[in-house]
Amino acid sequence: MSLLLPFLLPIATSLLNVFVKGRLLTGINLASSFALLVLTMQLLFEVATTGSISLVFGNWPVPYGIEFYADGLSALLVVLIALVSAVVMVFMVSWEKISNKPAYFAMMQCLVASAIAVSLAADLFNLYVWFELMLIAVLGLMVIGKGRQQTEAALKYFAVSMVGTLIMLAAIGMIHGAVGHLNFSALSQLAASDDTGNSLSLYGGMLLLAVLLKIGAFPLFAWLPAAYHALPAPMLALVGGLLTKIAVYVLMRISGQVLDYQLYHEALGWLAVITMLSGVLGAAYHWDLRRILSFHIVSQVGFLMLGVALASPAGMTGTAFFLFHNILVKANLFLIAGMVWMTAGHYDLRKIGGLYPAKQLLTIIFLLSALSLVGVPPTSGFWGKLLIIMETFSQERYLWAAAALVTGMLTLYSMSKIWVEGFWKPHPDEPGTITIPVSIYLVMLLLSVIILVMGLVPGPLIDFLQQQQWQPVGVL
Amino acid sequence: MSLILITVISICVTSGILLLLSRDIFRIVMGLAVLSTAANLVVFSGGRPGSLVPAVIEQGSQALAADAASPLPQALVLTAIVIGFALLCFALILAAAVVNQQGNSDVASYQENEPPAPASTPGSAGEKASSDKPSVMEVES
Numbered sequence: 001m002s003l004l005l006p007f008l009l010p011i012a013t014s015l016l017n018v019f020v021k022g023r024l025l026t027g028i029n030l031a032s033s034f035a036l037l038v039l040t041m042q043l044l045f046e047v048a049t050t051g052s053i054s055l056v057f058g059n060w061p062v063p064y065g066i067e068f069y070a071d072g073l074s075a076l077l078v079v080l081i082a083l084v085s086a087v088v089m090v091f092m093v094s095w096e097k098i099s100n101k102p103a104y105f106a107m108m109q110c111l112v113a114s115a116i117a118v119s120l121a122a123d124l125f126n127l128y129v130w131f132e133l134m135l136i137a138v139l140g141l142m143v144i145g146k147g148r149q150q151t152e153a154a155l156k157y158f159a160v161s162m163v164g165t166l167i168m169l170a171a172i173g174m175i176h177g178a179v180g181h182l183n184f185s186a187l188s189q190l191a192a193s194d195d196t197g198n199s200l201s202l203y204g205g206m207l208l209l210a211v212l213l214k215i216g217a218f219p220l221f222a223w224l225p226a227a228y229h230a231l232p233a234p235m236l237a238l239v240g241g242l243l244t245k246i247a248v249y250v251l252m253r254i255s256g257q258v259l260d261y262q263l264y265h266e267a268l269g270w271l272a273v274i275t276m277l278s279g280v281l282g283a284a285y286h287w288d289l290r291r292i293l294s295f296h297i298v299s300q301v302g303f304l305m306l307g308v309a310l311a312s313p314a315g316m317t318g319t320a321f322f323l324f325h326n327i328l329v330k331a332n333l334f335l336i337a338g339m340v341w342m343t344a345g346h347y348d349l350r351k352i353g354g355l356y357p358a359k360q361l362l363t364i365i366f367l368l369s370a371l372s373l374v375g376v377p378p379t380s381g382f383w384g385k386l387l388i389i390m391e392t393f394s395q396e397r398y399l400w401a402a403a404a405l406v407t408g409m410l411t412l413y414s415m416s417k418i419w420v421e422g423f424w425k426p427h428p429d430e431p432g433t434i435t436i437p438v439s440i441y442l443v444m445l446l447l448s449v450i451i452l453v454m455g456l457v458p459g460p461l462i463d464f465l466q467q468q469q470w471q472p473v474g475v476l
Numbered sequence: 477m478s479l480i481l482i483t484v485i486s487i488c489v490t491s492g493i494l495l496l497l498s499r500d501i502f503r504i505v506m507g508l509a510v511l512s513t514a515a516n517l518v519v520f521s522g523g524r525p526g527s528l529v530p531a532v533i534e535q536g537s538q539a540l541a542a543d544a545a546s547p548l549p550q551a552l553v554l555t556a557i558v559i560g561f562a563l564l565c566f567a568l569i570l571a572a573a574v575v576n577q578q579g580n581s582d583v584a585s586y587q588e589n590e591p592p593a594p595a596s597t598p599g600s601a602g603e604k605a606s607s608d609k610p611s612v613m614e615v616e617s
Contacts, residue, residue, distance in 0.1 A: 125552055132559045136566070143570065148577045152588045155501070155574050158567055162508050163496070169556055170515040176549060177522025226589040286591060 002043045003055045003068045006078055007117040009036055010085075014109035017102050026093045029105045033082070033089040036112070040075075040082040047075040048464070054122070063186035069122035072468045073320055077119045077249055080324055083450075084241050084331045085112040087443040091234040091335060094437040098234060103144050108238060111137035115246050124172045124182040124207070127250065131168070131214070135161050138243065141235050142227070153230035160223040161214065168210035174203040188258045204259040208268075211254065214247035215301050218275040225282070225294035233338025236290065241331030244297055245323055248304045252323075256308055256316055269309035273403040275302030280410040289337045289347045289422070292414055293330070296373065299407055300326050306400055307388045314394070317465045318387030324461070325372065325380040325454060332369045332447040335440070336362065340422060342434050349418060354427035361441060363423050368448050370415040372455065375408050380454035383462070477526025481517060488514035501574060501581045505567045512560040516553050523549030 013032040020028060047053060047070055056065035070078070088108070092098045114133035121127045135158075142154040176182055178199045179190045190196045191204070216224040228240055255264050279299030283292045304326070307319030337347065339362055344352035356363045372379035375386075385408065392401040454461065488510050495507025529544040540546070575581050 125555075129555065129559070132563070136563070139566065139570075143573075149588045151570060151574045151577055152586045155570055155583075155586070156589070158563075158570065159496075159504060159508065162563065162567075163511070166508075166511050166515045169512075170518040173515070173519030173522050173549065173552070176519070176552070180546075229589045288591070291591065 002039070002046055003053055003070055003120060005039050006036060006043060006082070007113045007120070009039060010109040010113035010116070014106045014113065017106040017109065021102055025102055025105060026099055029109070030089055030093055032109070033086040037079075037082045037086050040079045040116075043070060044075040044079050047072055063181055063183040066126055067122040067183055068117075068120045068126075069184070070120055072464060073252075074119045074249075076320075076324060076464075077246075078116050080327050081112060081115050081119065081242060081246075084238060084327060087331065087335070087447060088234045088238045090439050090443045091237070091338075094439045095234065098232060101144060104141065104235070107137050107140035107144070108235070111141065111238065111242075115242050118246050119249060122184045124175065124184075124187070128165070128168055128172055132165055134243070134246070135165065138239055141239065142230055145230065145232065147230075150230045153227045157223055157227035160220075164210045164213035167206060167213070171203050171206035171210060175200065175207070178203060184253065184258045188260070191259045191261070200259060201261050201263065204254070204261070205264070207259075208251070208255060208264060211247055211251050212271070214244070215251060215305070216244050216247075216275075216298050217271055217301065217305060218278050218298075221275070221279065221298045224298060225286075225291050228294045228297075229288075229290055233334065233341060236338065237331045237334035240293065240297060240334045241327050244301050245304075245327050245330075248301055248308070248319075248323060251305065252308050252316065252319060256311060260311070262311075265309045265311040268305050269397065269400055272302045272305035272309055273400055275299070275305060276403055276407040277302075277410075280407045280414070283414040284410055284417075287349045287421075289340060289349060289418065290334075292349075292418065293333055293337060296411065296414070297330065299411065300330070300373075303385070303388065303404060303407065306392070306404060309400075310388070310391050310395060310397075312391060312395070313466070315388065315391045317462065317468075318384060318391055320465050320468075321387055321458070321462060322381075322384030325384045325451070328447055328451055328454075329369050329372050329381065332365070332444060332451070333373065335444055335447075336366045336369065339436055339440070339444075342436065344422070344427065345429075349421035351428060352422055353425040354423075356423040359436070362436070362444075365444050365448050366423065367419070368451060370419065372451050374412045374415055378452075378455045380451045380458070382455060383458040387462070478521070481521045481525060485514050485517045485521070488517065499582050499584050501571045501583050504583065505564070505571050508567065509560075509564050512556075512564070516556050516560065519549055519556060520553045521549075523547070 009032060013029060016028060017025060052069065052071035055068045056062055058065055085108070092104065092108070098104050111134060114130045114137060117130040118127060118134065121130055139154050139158055142150055142157065172182065175187070179187070179196045181187055181190060187200070191200050213220045224244070228236060231239055255268060276299050279295050279297070279302055283295035283299065286292050286295065304319055304323055307315050307322060340352065340355060341347050343359055344355060346352050368379065372381040375381040385404070389401050389404055392404065492507045492511035492514055495503045495510060498504060498507070523546040524543070525545065527543055527545040529541050531540060531545050531547040533540055574586070578586060
C-alpha cells in the first residue's frame with residue numbers, strides 16, 4: 001500500500017480538481033501536496049529500515065505480474081519529487097495568475113503522479129504507460145496558456161517526444177517478442193545469459209535511444225529549450241526540475257542495472273561528453289534567462305550520463321547524488337528566474353538589471369544556487385561532481401574527466417553572466433516595484449537550506465547511497 | 477503471416493517517415509499516426525501471430541498449448557492503441573489551433589520559440605524576434 005499511495009493520491013486530487021473551485025481548490029491541492037510529502041517520507045523510512053519493497057498486482061508470481069518496486073534510490077527520488085511539487089504548489093497558490101486556473105492544478109498533479117509512478121515501475125510496459133501520461137500532462141501544462149508561443153511549443157514537443165515514445169514502444173514489443181519478458185529483474189537475468197544476451201542488446205539499444213531522446217542528449221536536445229520556453233514560471237520549475245531527471249533515472253535503471261552491456265557504457269560516455277559541451281556552449285551563447293537554464297539542463301544531464309557510463313557502484317553513487325542535487329538546484333533556479341521576471345519585468349538579461357540593490361534576499365538565494373550548479377564547495381554540487389570525476393580518474397578516462405571540468409568552468413562563465421547582467425549592472429529602464437510574497441521566499445529558502453545542508457553534511461546521503469547494492473532490481 | 481506483417485510494418489514505417497519529413501503540419505500528424513500503427517504492429521507481431529489455436533488454457537493443464545498465440549502482446553497492443561488514439565486526437569486539435577493562430581500550415585514558418593538571429597552587438601537591430609513577443613503571463617491573462 002505504501003507503494004501505491006504516492007501516485008494514487010495525486011491522481012485522485014487531479015480528478016477532484018474537476019469538481020471544486022476557488023479557495024477549496026487551492027486548499028485541497030496544498031493539503032494533497034503536503035500529504036504526499038509525508039507519504040513519500042514514510043515510504044523512504046520503510047525502505048531505509050526494512051530494505052526494498054516490491055508489490056505485484058493480481059497475485060501473479062514475480063516476472064509475470066505488473067510490478068512496482070522501491071529501493072533506496074527510487075524512494076529518495078520519490079521524496080524529492082514530492083518536495084519539489086510541494087514547493088511549486090506553494091508558489092502556484094500564492095500567484096494569482098496561476099491559482100485562478102484550475103486546469104494548471106489538475107495537470108500538475110497528473111504530472112507528479114506519473115513522475116512518481118515512473119520511478120516506482122519495475123517493468124518496461126508499465127514504464128511506457130506512465131511515460132505517456134507524463135507526456136500528456138506536460139502537453140496539457142503547455143497549452144493552457146493558449147498563446148501562439150504555447151501551442152507552437154506544444155506542437156514541437158509533441159512531435160519529438162511522440163517519435164521517442166513510438167521507438168520505445170517498438171523496442172518494448174521486440175524485447176517481449178525476443179525473450180518473452182518485460183520485468184526488470186527477469187530481463188537482467190536474460191541479458192546476462194549467452195542465449196538471449198545478443199538479441200537483447202540490439203533491442204535494448206533501441207530502448208536506450210528512446211530514453212536518450214527524453215533525456216535531451218546530443219543530438220536530440222533541440223526540443224528542450226524551445227519547449228520549456230513557453231511554460232509559466234512555477235511550471236517551468238516543476239518540468240525543468242523533474243522531467244529530464246526522471247528520464248536519467250530510467251537510464252540509470254536500464255543501462256546500469258537491467259541491460260548492463262559494456263558497449264552501451266562506452267557509447268553513453270562519449271555521447272555524454274558531447275552533450276555536456278554542447279549544452280554549456282548553448283548556455284554561454286544565449287541571453288534569455290529561461291533559455292540559459294534550459295541549456296544548462298542539457299549540459300547537466302550530460303554529466304549524469306557520464307556518471308551512468310562509468311557503470312561502477314562508485315559512479316552510480318555519484319550519479320544519484322548529483323541527480324538529487326540537480327533536481328533541487330534546477331527547481332530553485334527556475335523559481336528565481338520567475339521572480340526575476342516578476343521584479344525586473346523581463347527574461348532577457350540585456351533588458352534587466354539592478355536586482356542586487358532591489359532584492360538582497362533573492363540575490364543571496366540565487367548566488368547559493370548558482371554556485372551549487374557550478375560545483376563550488378561547500379554546496380551540494382561540489383560533492384556530486386567530485387564523486388563522478390574521481391571515478392573517471394580511477395577508471396583512467398582522462399578525456400571524459402577533462403570534458404567534465406571544462407563544462408564546469410563554462411557553467412561558471414554563464415552563471416557569472418546572469419550575475420553581472422541581472423544583478424549587478426543598474427536596470428536600463430525604470431525597475432518595477434513588486435513585492436514578492438513571503439510564502440515564495442520561504443519555499444525558495446527551504447530549497448536553498450537543503451542545498452546548503454547537502455553540501456555541508458554530505459556524509460549521511462553518500463553513505464546511504466553506497467549501501468544500495470546497485471544490483472539488478474526486483475525480487476526474482 | 478509473418479511475411480504479410482513484415483511487409484505491412486515496413487510500408488507503414490516508410491510512409492510514416494516520409495510524411496513526418498514533410499513541412500505540412502497535418503502530414504506530420506498523419507505521419508505520427510501511421511508510425512504509431514507500425515509500432516503497434518511490431519508489438520503485435522511478437523505474440524506468435526497466425527496461430528489458429530485459441531489462447532485458452534485447457535481444463536486440467538497448467539499452460540497454453542505449445543503453438544497457441546500469446547495473449548499478452550494483444551493486451552499490450554490494446555493499451556498502446558488506446559494511448560495512441562488519445563494522443564492522435566489531441567494532436568489534431570493542437571494542429572488545428574496552431575494553424576488558426578499562425579495562419580498557415582508550414583511548420584518551418586513557426587519561429588515563435590526559436591532564438592532570435594545572432595546580433596552583432598548586444599542591443600543592435602538583430603535582437604528583436606522572440607524577446608519582444610508578449611511573454612507567457614501576458615498572453616494567458
